[in-house]
Amino acid sequence: MKRMQLALLAAVVLGTAGCQISVVTGVVSGLLALGTGLAFVLLGSASQTGCSGVIGPCLSIVAPEEVPSDRVPDARVPDARVPDAQLVPLVPPPDPPLSVCLSPLPPPTDAGVPRPDAHMGPCLSIAPPRKHKKVPTPPEAPLHICLSEMEIHPCLRMAPDPRDPDGAQNTPKSLDEAAVLARVMDRLPPDVAARLRRPT
Amino acid sequence: MSVSHADSEASWSCDPKHQVPRLDFEFSAACDHKCGHCYNVWNASPGDAQAGYPKGQLPPAQFRAMMVKAVRQSGAQHITITGGEPLLRKDALDLIDLACALVPSVQLITNGSHIGPETAKRFKSAGLRSVQLTLLSADRARHDALKGATCFDDTVRAALDLRDAGVPVQVCFVAMKENWQDFEGVVELCYVLGVRNISYNRMSPTGWAIHDLDRLLPLVEQVEQNLDVAERLGPAWGIRVATAMPIPPCLIRLDRYQWVQFGFCSIGSHTPNLTIDALGNVRSCNLSANVLGNIAEQDWSQIHAQPYLHTFKKKVPEMCRGCAYEQSCQGGCKESGHATFGDLRHPEPFLWQGVHGTTPQPVAGLISIGEPPR
Numbered sequence: 156m157k158r159m160q161l162a163l164l165a166a167v168v169l170g171t172a173g174c175q176i177s178v179v180t181g182v183v184s185g186l187l188a189l190g191t192g193l194a195f196v197l198l199g200s201a202s203q204t205g206c207s208g209v210i211g212p213c214l215s216i217v218a219p220e221e222v223p224s225d226r227v228p229d230a231r232v233p234d235a236r237v238p239d240a241q242l243v244p245l246v247p248p249p250d251p252p253l254s255v256c257l258s259p260l261p262p263p264t265d266a267g268v269p270r271p272d273a274h275m276g277p278c279l280s281i282a283p284p285r286k287h288k289k290v291p292t293p294p295e296a297p298l299h300i301c302l303s304e305m306e307i308h309p310c311l312r313m314a315p316d317p318r319d320p321d322g323a324q325n326t327p328k329s330l331d332e333a334a335v336l337a338r339v340m341d342r343l344p345p346d347v348a349a350r351l352r353r354p355t
Numbered sequence: 356m357s358v359s360h361a362d363s364e365a366s367w368s369c370d371p372k373h374q375v376p377r378l379d380f381e382f383s384a385a386c387d388h389k390c391g392h393c394y395n396v397w398n399a400s401p402g403d404a405q406a407g408y409p410k411g412q413l414p415p416a417q418f419r420a421m422m423v424k425a426v427r428q429s430g431a432q433h434i435t436i437t438g439g440e441p442l443l444r445k446d447a448l449d450l451i452d453l454a455c456a457l458v459p460s461v462q463l464i465t466n467g468s469h470i471g472p473e474t475a476k477r478f479k480s481a482g483l484r485s486v487q488l489t490l491l492s493a494d495r496a497r498h499d500a501l502k503g504a505t506c507f508d509d510t511v512r513a514a515l516d517l518r519d520a521g522v523p524v525q526v527c528f529v530a531m532k533e534n535w536q537d538f539e540g541v542v543e544l545c546y547v548l549g550v551r552n553i554s555y556n557r558m559s560p561t562g563w564a565i566h567d568l569d570r571l572l573p574l575v576e577q578v579e580q581n582l583d584v585a586e587r588l589g590p591a592w593g594i595r596v597a598t599a600m601p602i603p604p605c606l607i608r609l610d611r612y613q614w615v616q617f618g619f620c621s622i623g624s625h626t627p628n629l630t631i632d633a634l635g636n637v638r639s640c641n642l643s644a645n646v647l648g649n650i651a652e653q654d655w656s657q658i659h660a661q662p663y664l665h666t667f668k669k670k671v672p673e674m675c676r677g678c679a680y681e682q683s684c685q686g687g688c689k690e691s692g693h694a695t696f697g698d699l700r701h702p703e704p705f706l707w708q709g710v711h712g713t714t715p716q717p718v719a720g721l722i723s724i725g726e727p728p729r
Contacts, residue, residue, distance in 0.1 A: 338540075339547040342493055344508045350515050351547060 367427030373659040374430035379630040379641055380422060382441035382450060384410045388466050389503025391564065392529050392571055395439065396644040396694075398563040403717070404697040405561060405644035412633040413651065415446045419453060421635045421651045426457045428655035433460040435628070437641065442469035448477055455481040462487060464527070466502075467510035475513075475520035485523040487554065488514055491531075493540030501534055514548045525552040532570060535577040539584045546592045555585060555615070556600040559687075560704055561642045561694035565717040568695075568704055575606045575709040582612050589614045601687045604680050606709040620685050623668035629659075639664055642690040672702040674710070 340348045384397050399405035413421060426434070434454045441447055442465050454461045463478070467488040470478075478486065488510050492498040495507040517524045528541050538555075545553055557578045558564070558571050585596040597616040602609065609617050621627045622639045630641045635651030637658050638644070648658035672686040686692070692703035695717045701707075707715045 335543045336547060339493065339544050342495060342544075343511060347508070347511050347515060 367424050369428055369430035370656045371430070373428075373656045375629055375659070376431060376626050377433035377435065377628060378425055378429060378431040379435045379437055379628050380425075380454070381438055381630060381632045381641065382436060382444045382447060383412060383439040383633055385443045386438060386440040386466065387443065387468060387504060388440070388506060390529075391501065391503070391567055392531055392558050392560075393564060394559065394561045394642055396562050396638075396642070399561075399644065399694070400563060400566065403565065403694070405694050408644045409634060409636065412444075413635060415449075417651065418446075418633065418635075419450065421631075422450070422453060423457065425631055425635075425637075425650045425655065428650075429629075429659070432458050433462075434458050435462045435464060437464040439633075440466050440469070442474075448474070448481075451478070451483065452481050455483060460484045462525075465513075466504075466506065467513040468504070468506050470509075470513035470516055472516045472519070475516040475522055478517070478522050479520045483522055485525050485552070486513075486517050487525045487527050489527045489529065490541045490544060491529060491534050492537035493544040494537065497534065497537060501531075511544075511548065514550060518549050523552070524548075524550050525554055526550050527554045527556060529556050529558050530573045530578055530581055531558045532573050532577065535573050535581055538581045539588070542584060542588045542592075542594060545594055546588075551594050553585070553589075553594055553596045555581065555596050555598050557581075557598070557602060557705060559600045559642065559691045561644075561691050565695045565704075568714050568717070572704055572708060572714060575705075578602065579607050582607065582615055586612050586614050601684060603684050603687045603706050603709070605678065605684075606706065619683050620688060622690075623664060627664070639667065640690060642688065642694070644694070667699070670699045672700055672706070674702060 340351065343351070384395065386393075386395075396405045397408040397410045399408060401407075412418070425431070434457070436451060436454060441463065444450065451461070451463065461481075461483055462485050463483055464487040470486070489502075490498065490510060491501040492507075498507040498510075499505050514524050514526075526541065526545050528538055530538060542553065545551075557573050560568060560572065564571060588594065589596045595616070596614065597618060599618050601619045602617060604610075609615075620640075622643075628640055629647075630638045630643075631650060632638070635649045636646045637648050637650055638646060645663060647661040647663060650658060667689070668682060668685060670689065671681055672692070675681050675684070675686040678684070687703045687706045689699045689703060691705070692701045693699045695701075695704050695715065697718060702710065704715050
């Protein structure tokens, strides 16, 4: 039920956002559809898994023809996470659609590393309508849409799940120390496992 | 073992114009593992762009003198000891003592098959800063298959021996198409072994490895998923993850990863990892086959003044021209581009694959990058 409510809420917000298509190429229009589809998928899967917080940190969407059929995630899997969900080409294009802009490449820091808030290219970001910029040049394939906490439209943000504000229920299995120890110890030679069990 | 009077009082002096912060010494070209991804340039095949690199080893006394001269004249304050397998040298432990006496910081890169409790204690007393071991999988059979040797048990024992002796351990994971899915298991294993530093390196082909790109070269999305694992598990377990092989930011958004420390090519920078082999030949890095000179026969200032080091950064792939990261990223590992395609300006295999979506095939000897100075 909550999933449906979230999806409905997102649809209403998106519909009233008054966004406009800024890029008229067919490829980018297709990506718009993917972006919106992604948002719905995320909202749906996240609500199902009790995920909290902001969508992100970053998603990439490949062009539809590049999506292998076997990569479509199963939303019923409890820990279906963003990296899989991002590959799903779903749902019809939004009406009105989201704005899309190409982010300029920022200069690196003095140390030569990308700035923490850098928008990398070739990359498309979904931005709030008022921040829309003209696309200077359509990017070359493979196209990516990257969403991050900084770039994502506010309407796509999710409030923390009141039942699980810290997201504790979503702790990946691999963070379970006992399970890790069991897995690793099982693979080690007996003498090494015995040494590890001894207090140091 | 103490440094001899002749060594410690050697009259070599450093010209500040040619000072470098660190040196890598390849103690030996020999190795008892047979890694498919081995980057050692002396293993290049005939006809390859890196073919014909000289192998050999100075006699012990001459090697010691060469080390002292190189450190004194370059002003280096850090030494990384590597190979081949450095511990295959009979005088390896003495040379490690010497290195620790020469500079305040020494790291040893070893395959882990030659470290026992006593050796680990010797490292501790010498003052070794850290030892880097390689784990390609947390699964014994897979690790051993990728290393071409029965060595998994030796490596994890070595990690514990070093831990017990109080020598910090760093684990190197080389991400390949065959093992990228094993990274999470290696992070888990590191956590259990008490290792808190991982050097994550996506495979960068040089040497013989250029002939097996289909099997070895990881895809961009595979590296990306590994970085996601590092970002998730690293902070949770206090394991630092740093990359040494450059990852072009046009392929992967590095700013997504706040935990992972990314490194780019250091050639031509203020902190190059100039490499000296067992014969005294100096190269711009351990992936380069271009000999700048021989420190046993020439002075450091003469070698360090070689134009190769100073023109290197200007040679970038055409597709990288105008990119905001042109000078920092430089298109990834250009020595790998040269090893594979014979041209420093050719997009290196990882970049090529990321852009074109297909695995490149090596083309040797297209363009010469110049003859060694001797």
